[in-house]
Amino acid sequence: MSPILIKTIQFFLSLSLLIVLHELGHFIPAKLFKTRVEKFYLFFDIKFSLFKKKIGETVYGIGWLPLGGYVKIAGMIDESMDTEQMAEEPKPWEFRSKPAWQRLIIMLGGVTVNFILAVIIYIGMAYSYGDQYIPMNSLPDGIWVAEENIGNALGIQTGDQIVAVDGEAIENFDTLLGKIINGNTITISRDGSTFQKEIPIDFISTLLEDEEKIRYALRLRIPFVIGGVSETSLNKDSGLTEKDQIVGIGNSRIKYFDEAKPILEQYKDQQVAFKVKREDKELEIPIMISDSATIGVALGGMTFEEMEDLGYFKLETRRYTFAESIPAGIEKGVNTLTSYVKQLKKIFNPETGAYKGVGGFAAIGSMFPDTWNWPAFWSTTALISIILAFMNILPIPALDGGHVTFLLYEMVTGRKPSDKFLEYAQMIGFFLLIGLLLFANGNDIYKWLVK
Structure with a gap:
């Protein structure tokens, strides 16, 4: 269908x-x-x-x-x-x-x-269903700022720990962007120091410049796992296979996918030895890097459970009895209403640019x-x-x-x-x-x- x-x-x-x-x-x-x-x-x-x-x-x-x-x-x-x-x-x-x-x-x-x-x-x-979420304090190396313009607007960068928004601690990673959209200040921990930044009043307008990327702007830091090798890739016969995990490029070790791009930029138009983890073995495979700092592969992934086992983050699962689900449901309803009211206030403030995001039936659908x-x-x-x-x-x-x-x-x-x-x-x-x-x-x- x-x-x-x-x-x-x-x-x-x-x-x-x-x-x-x-x-x-x-x-x-x-x-x-x-x-x-x-x-x-x-x-x-x-x-x-x-x-x-x-x-x-x-x-x-x-x-x-x-x-x-x-x-x-x-x-x-x-x-x-x-x-x-x-x-x-x-x-x-x-x-x-x-x-x-x-x-x-x-x-x-x-x-x-x-x-x-x-x-x-x-x-x-x-x-x-209960609640399954990733606690913010379980991210050992902070978050991945996948969209630079959004990171620049907020003054955050990959590796930052987002401690709080408007002084309220962020417990659940999934709520992070929503809290920032409704917030006024953000507390950041970087390189051992903690500081606060104002969220620009027109930050929502920045987000709306490309709505397709909003949900992926601030992401979990994930491993570099091969999802497939293009038939037109320079490396189609290199020996890379689906599910391979890249753990090193040249003399540099990497843990996260976001660490690969700046290293690839250093080796444009060169063949470099990649360290690849396959099952329980680590292999070394020569890979050709193009003039655009790509290697012609699709990004794959792991399950949350697999990444938890490797120490990328922790998964918290909260189960409720029927009696416990009643106050949990009421709290969720009140929090959702409060969040919506905050969003509506921003829509009625022309300086935020939030009115550009108002949608009708297509947006609801x-x-x-x-x-x-x-x-x-x-x-x-x-x-x-x-x-x-x-x-x-x-x-x-x-x-x-x-x-x-x-x-x-x-x-x-x-x-x-x-x-x-x-x-x-x-x-x-x-x-x-x-x-x-x-x-x-x-x-x-x-x-x-x-x-």
């Missing part, structure tokens, strides 16, 4: 699940408070529906436009802009006739369900792996669920947060905003959302066409 098709299936499966559960978060309390729900839709049904069926007083359906979903609650000014209904006298079963506290619970239901869903997923993942992987699917779904929860609670008219803001105003002042004011606010919010949607998806199109 095509990788793009696999991503697309995962995207729509995840999105459908999140939309249905979000809308259930509004639907269930509405029903509990005896408020009539006229429609319950997955996706939008502008002009026509792909499917619809009326059960009781509610029409359940699937629209053709996959930009979200909705429940149409009687007596509520929402995206349907049903002004005719609002012009009539309020009915007991309508949203506007209910006490403010009940309306508040109905409006908070969607985002509450989204956050709870994310926590439940994280609990399930902690219990089912690209978050899923191109092979079917349940842990990755559920992890991505949980992240999107938290994003939807936070974005929906923003105090923007047309979003749940806009309705909540007006309800809180009513509860505090005792004065309910007029229906006409709410209609205008809904329209303004709708156009703001359309603008954001066009900007985000326009960014996707721009990256596709230009980059």
Whole structure:
């Protein structure tokens, strides 16, 4: 199956699940408070529906436009802009006739369900899979800065130990880049001294110069293992084979792949004796180095377990009982939400350049792996669920947060905003959302066409 098709299936499966559960978060309390729900839709049904069926007083359906979903609650000014209904006298079963506290619970239901869903997923993942990670303090010779422009921007180099970001110790290597993106200062240990550097305010803009390389910018230092020898290579008959590990070039010993390049630069257009570890033996093989300081091989690799056995780092595995997985899942949910809020703050600061990374549906779809992987699917779904929860609670008219803001105003002042004011606010919010949607998806199109 095509990788793009696999991503697309995962995207729509995840999105459908999140939309249905979000809308259930509004639907269930509405029903509990005896408020009539006229429609319950997955996706939008502008002009026509792909499917619809009326059960009781509610029409359940699937629209053709996959930009979200909705429940149409009687007596509520929402995206349907049903002004005719609002012009009539309020009915007991309508949203506007209910006490403010009940309306508040109905409006908070969607985002509450989204956050709870994310926590439940994280609990399930902690219990089912546990955590396997590489502690930062287990890297004996620091990290590999694979992208020089990113290293230069941060003032770090290969071999540095990254001690902390914003004074908080980095425990897990996998969280390093995310912490730096959200951080302001980085603490570095180099050659026995420890010092602090400011993270440039436009560092995110530097990262976005080549998004394909972001995830590989700061890497684990790995051995130089041969993955294969090109048929057009000068060294195709040299005797190098797949899984060979290069441990020496000329008179220099190497442990890491990143140590090879500067040595190869010294021997351009020369034949040099390479020391090669094959199984338990060390061989010496003459290798021709090209004028571009390459030897015509593909980089291979070892499993994490094999590299751990050779002392490159340590693998920590943390298993949870069901009782232990509950606080672990809650903590993961809170940490993910906190991290997202920090990222959003940077997006709203033009100096960071983070707005260039805002993406639409293509960007969300690209978050899923191109092979079917349940842990990755559920992890991505949980992240999107938290994003939807936070974005929906923003105090923007047309979003749940806009309705909540007006309800809180009513509860505090005792004065309910007029229906006409709410209609205008809904329209303004709708156009703001359309603008954001066009900007985000326009960014996707721009990256596709230009980059």
